[in-house]
Amino acid sequence: MPELLPYAGVGVGGVYANMRSEADRVNGSGFAPSASVYAGTSIGLNSFFEARWRSVGRVQGFDLSGLDLSAGIRF
Numbered sequence: 001m002p003e004l005l006p007y008a009g010v011g012v013g014g015v016y017a018n019m020r021s022e023a024d025r026v027n028g029s030g031f032a033p034s035a036s037v038y039a040g041t042s043i044g045l046n047s048f049f050e051a052r053w054r055s056v057g058r059v060q061g062f063d064l065s066g067l068d069l070s071a072g073i074r075f
Helices: none
Strands: 004-021 026-043 047-056 066-073
Antiparallel strands (some): 004 026, 047 066
16 A cells, blocks of 8 residues: 655735636736645655645736646656
C-alpha cells in the first residue's frame, strides 16, 4: 500500500490572462494579483491529489477566482 503524506500551504503571485469573447465584446489581456490556499496528499513517491482555492483580481472585468481540483504524477 502506498504511503500518504498530507500537505497544506498558502501562496501569492500573479496571473496573466489573455481573454477573447465576441459574445461579451471582450478582446484583451491583463495582469492581476492572486493568492491561494491549498491542501493535498502525496501518494507514494510520484502521485498526488490536491484541492486549491485561488483568489484572483479582476481581469477585463471578469473574476477568475475559483476552486481547482487536480491529480497527477510527478516525475
